[in-house]
Amino acid sequence: xxxxxxxxxxxxxxxxxxxxxxxxxxxxxxxxxxxxxxxxxxxxxxxxxxxxxxxxxxxxxxxxxxxxxxxxxxxxxxxxxxxxxxxxxxxxxxxxxxxxxxxxxxxxxxxxxxxxxxxxxxxxxxxxxxxxxxxxxxxxxxxxxxxxxxxxxxxxxxxxxxxxxxxxxxxxxxxxxxxxxxxxxxxxxxxxxxxxxxxxxxxxxxxxxxxxxxxxxxxxxxxxxxxxxxxxxxxxxxxxxxxxxxxxxxxxxxxxxxxxxxxxxxxxxxxxxxxxxxxxxxxxxxxxxxxxxxxxxxxxxxxxxxxxxxxxxxxxxxxxxxx
Amino acid sequence: xxxxxxxxxxxxxxxxxxxxxxxxxxxxxxxxxxxxxxxxxxxxxxxxxxxxxxxxxxxxxxxxxxxxxxxxxxxxxxxxxxxxxxxxxxxxxxxxxxxxxxxxxxxxxxxxxxxxxxxxxxxxxxxxxxxxxxxxxxxxxxxxxxxxxxxxxxxxxxxxxxxxxxxxxxxxxxxxxxxxxxxxxxxxxxxxxxxxxxxxxxxxxxxxxxxxxxxxxxxxxxxxxxxxxxxxxxxxxxxxxxxxxxxxxxxxxxxxxxxxxxxxxxxxxxxxxxxxxxxxxxxxxxxxxxxxxxxxxxxxxxxxxxxxxxxxxxxxxxxxxxxxxxxxxxxxxxxxxxxxxxxxxxxxxxxxxxxxxxxxxxxxxxxxxxxxxxxxxxxxxxxxxxxxxxxxxxxxxxxxxxxxxxxxxxxxxxxxxxxxxxxxxxxxxxxxxxxxxxxxxxxxxxxxxxxxxxxxxxxxxxxxxxxxxxxxxxxxxxxxxxxxx
Numbered sequence: 001x002x003x004x005x006x007x008x009x010x011x012x013x014x015x016x017x018x019x020x021x022x023x024x025x026x027x028x029x030x031x032x033x034x035x036x037x038x039x040x041x042x043x044x045x046x047x048x049x050x051x052x053x054x055x056x057x058x059x060x061x062x063x064x065x066x067x068x069x070x071x072x073x074x075x076x077x078x079x080x081x082x083x084x085x086x087x088x089x090x091x092x093x094x095x096x097x098x099x100x101x102x103x104x105x106x107x108x109x110x111x112x113x114x115x116x117x118x119x120x121x122x123x124x125x126x127x128x129x130x131x132x133x134x135x136x137x138x139x140x141x142x143x144x145x146x147x148x149x150x151x152x153x154x155x156x157x158x159x160x161x162x163x164x165x166x167x168x169x170x171x172x173x174x175x176x177x178x179x180x181x182x183x184x185x186x187x188x189x190x191x192x193x194x195x196x197x198x199x200x201x202x203x204x205x206x207x208x209x210x211x212x213x214x215x216x217x218x219x220x221x222x223x224x225x226x227x228x229x230x231x232x233x234x235x236x237x238x239x240x241x242x243x244x245x246x247x248x249x250x251x252x253x254x255x256x257x258x259x260x261x262x263x264x265x266x267x268x269x270x271x272x273x274x275x276x277x278x279x280x281x282x283x284x285x286x287x288x289x290x291x292x293x294x295x296x297x298x299x300x301x302x303x304x305x306x307x308x309x310x311x312x313x314x315x316x317x318x319x320x321x322x323x
Numbered sequence: 324x325x326x327x328x329x330x331x332x333x334x335x336x337x338x339x340x341x342x343x344x345x346x347x348x349x350x351x352x353x354x355x356x357x358x359x360x361x362x363x364x365x366x367x368x369x370x371x372x373x374x375x376x377x378x379x380x381x382x383x384x385x386x387x388x389x390x391x392x393x394x395x396x397x398x399x400x401x402x403x404x405x406x407x408x409x410x411x412x413x414x415x416x417x418x419x420x421x422x423x424x425x426x427x428x429x430x431x432x433x434x435x436x437x438x439x440x441x442x443x444x445x446x447x448x449x450x451x452x453x454x455x456x457x458x459x460x461x462x463x464x465x466x467x468x469x470x471x472x473x474x475x476x477x478x479x480x481x482x483x484x485x486x487x488x489x490x491x492x493x494x495x496x497x498x499x500x501x502x503x504x505x506x507x508x509x510x511x512x513x514x515x516x517x518x519x520x521x522x523x524x525x526x527x528x529x530x531x532x533x534x535x536x537x538x539x540x541x542x543x544x545x546x547x548x549x550x551x552x553x554x555x556x557x558x559x560x561x562x563x564x565x566x567x568x569x570x571x572x573x574x575x576x577x578x579x580x581x582x583x584x585x586x587x588x589x590x591x592x593x594x595x596x597x598x599x600x601x602x603x604x605x606x607x608x609x610x611x612x613x614x615x616x617x618x619x620x621x622x623x624x625x626x627x628x629x630x631x632x633x634x635x636x637x638x639x640x641x642x643x644x645x646x647x648x649x650x651x652x653x654x655x656x657x658x659x660x661x662x663x664x665x666x667x668x669x670x671x672x673x674x675x676x677x678x679x680x681x682x683x684x685x686x687x688x689x690x691x692x693x694x695x696x697x698x699x700x701x702x703x704x705x706x707x708x709x710x711x712x713x714x715x716x717x718x719x720x721x722x723x724x725x726x727x728x729x730x731x732x733x734x735x736x737x738x739x740x741x742x743x744x745x746x747x748x749x750x751x752x753x754x755x756x757x758x759x760x761x762x763x764x765x766x767x768x769x770x771x772x773x774x775x776x777x778x779x780x781x782x783x784x785x786x787x788x789x790x791x792x793x794x795x796x797x798x799x800x801x802x803x804x805x806x807x808x
Contacts, residue, residue: 001343004510008517011782018786019793151329161793165745168794 057111085124093141420649448488506583516580523573549733
C-alpha cells in the first residue's frame with residue numbers, strides 16, 4: 001500500500017508540474033496578445049494606459065462611446081473599457097484593476113442603464129478572465145458572480161479544459177507573436193457595429209405584452225456606490241450616464257422613472273454627476289439609429305459622439321478631485 | 324454524482340483512503356454503503372428510498388426463502404420479489420408509455436380515451452439495480468445461492484457505487500461473496516484499475532462527448548439534413564454510445580478494483596466482431612448474460628424445434644430492447660438485432676467466432692476486415708432506431724441516407740458542416756486513436772493494459788492522455804447515456 005501511495009503521489013507531482021508549467025506558458029501567451037478584448041486587458045494590467053477620460057460599463061458602453069472620435073474632438077486621451085454582457089460587479093473589478101495599474105483618468109464615465117441594477121446572472125464571455133485571476137479585484141469580482149471560479153484560479157489548465165482548444169490556440173498564437181491584427185474590432189476599446197435593425201425588440205414586446213419591470217437589487221446599488229468611490233479615491237470625477245435607448249423601449253419599461261431616480265440619488269449622495277442622455281440628439285425616436293432597442297448602430301453612434309464629446313470637455317475642465 | 328465531475332475526483336480518493344484505513348470488512352462495508360448512498364443521493368436523495376425499499380424487500384425475501392422448503396410459499400415469495408421490483412420499474416419507467424399506447428390504439432378505432440399519465444421522473448439506474456437485486460432472489464429461489472444474513476453486505480452489494488447507476492449488472496453469486504470476505508489491498512490490481520479508469524475517461528470525455536455534440540446537431544430536424552450528414556451522424560453515434568457506455572464500465576470496473584472488488588467485464592471490443600452473434604458476446608455482456616440466464620434458458624434456449632428457437636430469440640431481443648426504455652424505437656432496435664441473429668442461430672453458425680479476431684497477427688485478413696465492417700454497418704443500421712426520437716423519424720433518416728446522399732446541393736451542405744466543425748476533427752482523431760489502441764490490446768481487458776515496460780514511457784503515455792482529455796475533451800459534464808435506462 002505504501003509503495004502504491006508513494007507512486008501515486010509521485011505521479012501526481014509529475015502531472016501537477018507538467019500541468020502547472022503548461023498552464024503558466026499558455027497564460028503567458030494570452031498575456032502577450034495585443035488585439036481584441038484580451039489585448040485591451042493586457043494593456044490595462046501592464047499599466048500601458050494613460051487615458052484622461054475612461055468610459056466603463058457593459059455592452060452599451062462598449063458600442064456607444066467612440067473613444068477615438070471623442071478624443072479627436074476634445075483633444076483628450078480616451079479609452080473605452082466597456083465589457084459585453086457584464087454586470088456592475090465585474091465592471092467594478094476591472095475599474096479597480098485599471099486604477100491599480102495605471103494613472104487615474106480625469107473623468108470616469110460610468111454607463112448605467114435599466115438593467116444595471118438587476119441581480120447577477122453569471123459570467124458572460126468567460127474567456128476574458130482566466131489570465132487575470134491573479135488580479136485580486138478581478139478574482140473577487142468573478143467569484144462574487146460565480147463562486148465556481150476558484151477552479152480556474154487554482155487548478156492548472158482548468159480554464160483550458162473549460163474553454164476548449166480554441167483558447168489554447170489563442171495562447172499559442174500569442175506566444176508565437178502571430179495574431180490576426182487585421183480583424184480587431186476594437187479601436188481604443190470601442191466596438192463599432194454597423195448592423196441593421198435585428199427585430200429582437202419586436203419579439204421581446206410580443207413575449208411581454210404588458211411591459212416589463214426591471215428589478216432593483218440593493219446589492220447592485222451598493223456596487224454602484226463602490227464604483228463611484230473607487231473613482232473618487234483615485235482623484236477622478238465620476239459621471240453616471242444613461243446612453244440612448246429606443247423611445248419605444250423606454251415607454252415599455254414600467255418602472256423606468258424609479259430606476260433612473262435611484263441613479264440620480266446615488267450620484268447625489270456620492271458626489272458624482274448623473275446625466276440622462278437617453279434621448280440625446282433626438283436619436284431615441286427613430287429605429288434607424290439602432291440595431292436593437294438598447295444599442296445604437298454606427299450611424300447612431302456618429303450622431304451621439306458630438307453630444308458626448310461636448311459634455312466630456314466640460315467635465316474634464318473641472319479641477320481634479322482630491323484623491 | 325458523475326464520474327466525469329470534479330466532485331467525484333474528490334469523492335473517490337476520500338472514500339479510498341477511509342476504506343483502507345478501516346480495519347475489518349464490516350466497517351469497510353458500512354463505509355461502502357454510506358458512500359454509495361451519498362453517491363446516489365447526490366442526484367436526488369428522495370430516490371434513496373426506492374433503492375432501500377428494493378434492497379430490503381429482497382433481503383427479507385431471501386431470508387424467507389432460506390427458512391422454508393414449501394414450494395408454494397417459495398413461489399409466493401419469488402412472486403412477491405418480482406412484483407415488487409418489476410412493479411416499481413413498471414410504475415416509473417413504463418406506466419406512461421402503456422397508458423399512451425393504449426389510448427393511441429383505441430384512437431385508431433375511433434374511441435377516445437383520456438389516459439392517466441404520471442409524468443414521474445425516472446430514478447437514475449433503476450433498471451440496473453432492479454436486475455441486480457432480482458438476480459439474488461432468483462438464485463436463492465433456485466437454490467444456487469444461500470441467503471445472506473448480514474444486511475449491510477447485502478445493501479452494499481445492491482448499491483455498490485461504482486456500478487450502481489449503469490452497471491455492469493452484477494450477479495449476487497459473484498459480488499456478494501466479495502463483501503462477505505476480507506479484502507486485501509492489491510497494488511497491481513489497483514494500479515491497473517487506475518489505468519482502466521483513465522481509459523474510460525478518455526472514451527467518455529474525448530470520444531463520446533465530442534461525438535455527442537455533432538450527433539445532437541445532425542439528429543435535430545433530420546428531415547432537413549443531407550443523407551450523407553445523417554450517415555455521418557449515425558456512424559458518430561455508434562462511437563458515441565460505445566465510448567459513453569464502455570467508458571462508464573471501464574471507470575466502474577477500475578474504481579471497484581481500488582477497493583479490492585472485481586466486477587464482471589461488460590465490453591470486449593464489440594466493434595471488432597465478425598458477426599452479430601459475436602457482437603452480442605462482446606456488447607453489454609452483463610445484460611445479455613442476465614437475459615440469457617434468467618429469461619432465455621428458462622424459456623428453453625436454443626433447444627427445441629425451429630419455431631421455439633425463433634420465439635425464444637425474438638423474446639429475448641425484444642425484452643432487451645424494451646429494457647432500454649419505454650419507446651417503440653427500442654423494440655424495433657431489439658427486433659432488428661433478432662433478425663440479424665436468427666440466420667446465424669438457425670444455421671448453427673452463432674458460435675463460429677469465439678476466438679479473438681486476427682489472433683497473433685498485426686492486421687486482419689481482408690475477409691475478417693469485411694466481416695467486421697459488415698457487422699458494424701448492421702449495428703449502425705439498428706442504432707438509427709435506437710437514437711431516433713420515434714420510429715417514423717428513424718425511417719425518414721434511413722430514407723434520406725439512401726435517397727439523398729448523392730444530391731450535389733446537399734453534398735455542399737455536408738461539406739460545409741465538415742469544414743466548419745473543429746469538433747468533428749477532434750472526434751475523428753479520438754476515434755482513430757481509440758480503435759488503434761484497442762485493436763492492439765484486443766486480446767486483453769482494456770487498451771492501457773500492457774504498455775511499455777519502462778516506467779517513464781508509461782507515465783509519458785498517461786500524462787499525454789490526461790492532457791488530451793484536458794484540451795480535447797468536452798467538459799460540459801454530460802450525463803452518461805445509459806443513466807436514462
